[in-house]
Amino acid sequence: MEYLRIENDFPRISHSAVTLGKFDGIHRGHQKLVEKIIEQKQEGAQAVVLALGTASRTILTKEERCRILEEMGVDILLECPLTEKIRHMKAENFIKEILIGDLQVSYVAVGEDFRFGYERKGTPAMLKEFGKKYGFHTEVLPKKMDGRRKISSTFVREELNRGNMEKFRFLMGTDFSVEGIVEHGRGMGHKYLLPTTNLIPPVEKLMPPNGVYITVSHFRDRSYQGITNVGHKPTVGGEKFIGVETYLFDCNEDLYGEYCKVDFKKFLRPEQKFSSLEALKAQLERDAVKGQEYFETL
Structure with missing residues (x-):
């Protein structure tokens, strides 16, 4: 084209x-x-x-x-x-x-x-x-x-702003997604929390509300289910730019530098600041259980 x-x-x-x-x-x-x-x-x-x-x-x-x-x-x-x-x-x-x-x-x-x-x-x-x-x-x-x-772009934008991934999928006929090269974060996830992949969405792309979502991440020849945080990571000091940070279920690969497309399936909860890394990790583990339960029902 x-x-x-x-x-x-x-x-x-x-x-x-x-x-x-x-x-x-x-x-x-x-x-x-x-x-x-x-x-x-x-x-x-x-x-x-x-x-x-x-x-x-x-x-x-x-x-x-x-x-x-x-x-x-x-x-x-x-x-x-x-x-x-x-x-x-x-x-x-x-x-x-x-x-x-x-x-x-x-x-x-x-x-x-x-x-x-x-x-x-x-x-x-x-x-x-x-x-x-x-x-x-x-x-x-x-x-x-x-x-x-x-059905209009205004309708789509409203549902995206609500984090309604199911309605977005119905209106568009496809999942909301973010694409890019997996970047190095600060290593906090691998050291203290859950290992994650990090993407920076394009500045011009309209994003859903900051929070945690159930997602599927696609690489060249494989896909992984997981949960994704959209936002500034306030518990670990915050980031200037919005990031898309994904914990992949059943994945121990080094994916830095690979091209990735993250499809958003369902909103779980808003982004929030926790009192400690331990409290954040406990919540992420609960989020992961909900994510795994979601895929088990499909």
Whole structure:
């Protein structure tokens, strides 16, 4: 998949099937839109995701979003920050100059509440109207629902902020995860507590509340169940940056320097400061028992 961040002009793309939106997290509603443009590849179109706007904290990192879209079959991801030019471009001009002119669109898939252009005056109905005139087809999809609530990035963010890993998994179709290279910590776990692996999450990634979670950690050719602390480790002096520290069940390997992906399954308890290392270790052992019981019930 080709990834392009739009700084000035859009690239020239021939015969594209485009879906538009924020695509902060590729939730189940986004997935339906992407599936629609993938279908158009059978007609010779290039599947293009046009992600409008950027946030300082995102559900998915750029790398995670690229990987998911590539695995789905997307050909090109265009990331378009809301520059002054884009913010003030009339919806009609956006259609004519970008969709028709630059992307040579043949098919557009959008959600029913999608808005674009200056003062958000662009609507799915406008896309359909211009499509009839200029020869592209627009398909408007109803929002995916969870009961009476529409599935959206806002909904996903709310559940992530609550630490509701089960609901996050339902809305996204995949676990919340943190990836990175296993780093050296201060060695406190190996010396006094339980041996752990340490990751530093990307600064732009939206994290769940600090606390202890049941997790599965994936390495190149193996996976381990465990419990993970997200936070600053206040009992042992605290850390400046949020860390992701995992105790792996039944693992005695040296994993420093290896690439690791930690999938979050369930929230256990908030992070807290204990009166001593002994009290912290006793609590971690109780957390580990709960984690092992969780996997035994699956």
